[in-house]
Amino acid sequence: MDLTLDYYLPVIWAVIIASAVGLYVILDGFDLGIGILFPFARKEEDRDLMMNSVAPFWDGNETWLILGGGGLWVAFPLAYSIVMPALYLPVIVMLLALIFRGVSFEFRWVAKPKHRHWDIAFAAGSTVAAFCQGLILGGLIQGIEVQDRQYVGGSWDFLTPFSVLCGVGLVAGYALLGATWLRGRVEGPVADRAAHLAKRAMLAVLAFIAAVSIWTPLAFEPIADRWFSTPNIYFLWPVPVLTALLGLGLWVGLHRPAGYSPFFFSIGLFLLSYLGLAISTFPLLVPPSVTIWEAAAVPASQIFSLIGVTFMLPIVLGYTVFVYWTFRGKVRPGEGYH
Incomplete structure (x- = not known):
């Protein structure tokens, strides 16, 4: 029985944390994308409409980041103790x-008409947060140096050309999510402008996906073995094919009347990229050496925390669905929630 718990509890917690991170990337990604696109809005009224499109959702979207980080600390304390020193700077x-982004979101409305500095803070906070998340992702993929269950690298080891590539790529990805969200959510010139920006962001995202997909197997031999060894290659070849098909569907959707289909195609690109990451690294939680079982807390601690998650997760999911359903529909120029 103990062996069963030791094996399955880390897997359950890995699925929970991976799901929370995935939900955060999708849900908070599009409202971070709104901030990234803020400098491209030509009028104040356009920026007002962009912010109003996410006003009911943005703070709730960040709940999933807390679950992901808190779950890592509770269920995988060894991984937490290694990852935080290695990636402390981009995390902070x-x-x-x-924080700057959240404060500027609220203060921008009460500071009108003298709110230009809050516009800058909102755009800068969104862009920097997205870039740092990409640095964190790149730092994990390229591996963290561990000896005797401790991080032994330097404070700047995370900063490499590969992690910078991931950072810029994630900024482009969030911009794509934000632009396709606006395409379906708002009406008027902002929606038309969003379609134009989404086309550019899509091309950039596909280029970054291709660059990372080529770079990782060339630079990291375990990832190359995972993807190109037999029989794995026979099962994994649909992943890049589906990515290309989603890109095609997204491009076609952007040339059709405004709707949410490009947004869902964008989510599909993110989910496939996320699946590719899981294929490349699982069961490693801290590449290249620490697995989910090695990093896991004792079963009693995992069970205790899992009981709380079992009760709270449906509540959070239900609240999220309720909010999105309540504030469904288009946001038109001149309308808003402030």
């Missing part, structure tokens, strides 16, 4: 950027 900068 990301959190500060999210």
Whole structure:
């Protein structure tokens, strides 16, 4: 029985944390994308409409980041103790950027008409937070140096050309999510402008996906073995094919009347990229050496925390669905929630 718990509890917690991170990337990604696109809005009324499109959702979307980080600390304390020292700088900068972004979101409305500095803070906070999340992702993929269950690298080891590529790529990805969200959510010139920006962002995202897909197997031999060894290659070849098909569907959707189909195609690109990451690294939680079972807390601690998650997760999911359903529909120029 103990062996069963030791094996399955880390898997359950890995699925919970991976789901929370995935939901955060999708849900908070599109409202971070709104901030990234803020400098491209030509009029104040356009920026007002962009912010109003996410006003009911943005703070609730960040709930999933808390579950992901808190779950890592509770269920995988060894991984937490390694990852945080290795990625401390981008994590702290990301959190500060999210704070600036949140404050500017609220203060922008009460500071009118003298709110230009809050516009800058909103755009900068969104962009820096997205870039830092990409740095964190790149730092994990390229591996963290561990000896005797401790991080032994330097404070700046995360900063490499590969992690910078991931950072810029995630900024482009969030911009794509934000632009396709606006395409379906708002009406008027902002929706038309969003379609134009989405086309550019899509091309950039596909280029970054291709670059990372080529770079990782060339630079990291375990990832190359995972993807190109037999019989794995026979099962994994549909992933890049589906990515290309989703890109095609997204491009076609952007040339059709405004709707949410491009947004869902964009989500599909993110989910496939996320699946590719899981294929490349699982069961490693801290590449290249620490698995989910090695990093896991004792079963009693995992069970205790899992009981709380079992009760709270349906509540959070239900609240999220309720909010999105309540504020469904288009946001038109001149309308808003402030």
